[in-house]
Amino acid sequence: MINTRKQITGKMIIPLVDLKAQFNSIGQEIEAAIHQAMQQGQFILGPEVRAFEEEVAAYLGVKYAIGVASGTDALQLVLLACGVRPGDEVITTPFTFIATAEAIAKCGATPVFVDIDPKTLNIEPANIEPKITENTRAILPVHLYGQPADMGPIVALTKKHNLKVIEDCAQALGARYEGNRAGSLGDAGCLSFFPSKILGAYGDGGMVVTNDAAIAEEIAMLRNHGCKEKYYHLIPGFNSRLDELQAAVLRVKLRYLDEWIGQRRRNAGLYSQFLTEVEGVEPPYVASASYHIFNYYTIRIRNSGGYRDALREYLASRGITTAVYYPLSLHLQPIYGYLGHKPGDFPQSERAQEEVISLPMYPELSGRQIERIADEIKSTISKAKLQQ
Secondary structure (H helix, E strand, O other): OOOOOOOOOOOOOEOOOOHHHHHHHHHHHHHHHHHHHHHHOOOEOOHHHHHHHHHHHHHHOOOEEEEEOOHHHHHHHHHHHOOOOOOOEEEEOOOOOOHHHHHHHHOOOEEEEOOEOOOOOOEOHHHOHHHOOOOEEEEEOEOHHHOOOOHHHHHHHHHHHOOEEEEEOOOOOOOEEOOEEOOOOOOEEEEEOOOOOOOOOOOOOEEEEEOOHHHHHHHHHHOEOOEEEOOEEOOOOOEOOOEHHHHHHHHHHHOOHHHHHHHHHHHHHHHHHHHOOOOOEEOOOOOOOEEOOOOOEEEEEOOOOOHHHHHHHHHHHOOEOOEOOOOOOHHHOHHHHHHOOOOOOOHHHHHHHHHEEEEOOOOOOOHHHHHHHHHHHHHHHHHHHHHO
16 A cells, blocks of 8 residues: 655645746736726726637637636537527537536536547547437537547538537637647537636636637627627526626736647656656547647556555645546436436446546646656555555
């Protein structure tokens, strides 16, 4: 067994994400942007939101970007805008954050799960077509950890069966598939600006991006109580508007996004260099069609048999923070018990939930810190072997 009682002695804490370090580098610009927004005095769908929408649309190469209150809201509103209603089915992955399936259920539709590719951990396109029925309205792939799903065959399926494809890009702003930005590949894409995301606000925020004018128009009404003109309501809507101050913050950060992605990719390369030869540790696989932005750097501890969790405890004792995204696949969550799934239904997803561990990842992470994390992993694995 690993000794998890060892005290942290002279070791600096390495957090999973270091938002303080980020603020220290751009804090003056952030404060100036917030001050400007305050002086403008327009706090609901004002000039900062409009400018940010235009800038994101230009960055992604899409025609429309509509700011909403969160990534979860983005998913629900775009499903509604795409015509998903009670009784419909939406195909998605069981290995993701609950918001993906939650948004489907909030529309009154049924999430239909499809197992994942064991390499990328994204939805496996080859498994999708058998799940398509007369009630299927959309496919909702998730670009997990910052790597796009295999969108070519997914888009081909939606054209063949006249379905919508909605991209969950919450972890993948800036990622590319065959040279095209995630979010520009389907009928619409959904972004999250949760603080820990690669482009994070100082609170919640989200966005829908699309080239479809009808979807964009519907989202703009849905987010604002179902109206185009104030006090004249055309459809049942929501209060789901991106905050003006958050937009001001995000406009500053967007200017650094590609630089930060480059630093993340550099850090991922260092991690993989140090960990590739470690027995039982599998660095993240990067598909040839993908430009991975490493919102998370997630390794697998193969055939962990519970060792993954012991490793996390050991690393914590050494001041190294880790996370598991995600410890229980959606088909096994109590809230989806009504779907009738049981353990073994989606074996790749269930295996991944026992093996994945996300290591610290942020642009300011130093090469020395990465080497230290890798050394601690190597050390504890070597000790575990000696004790077997």
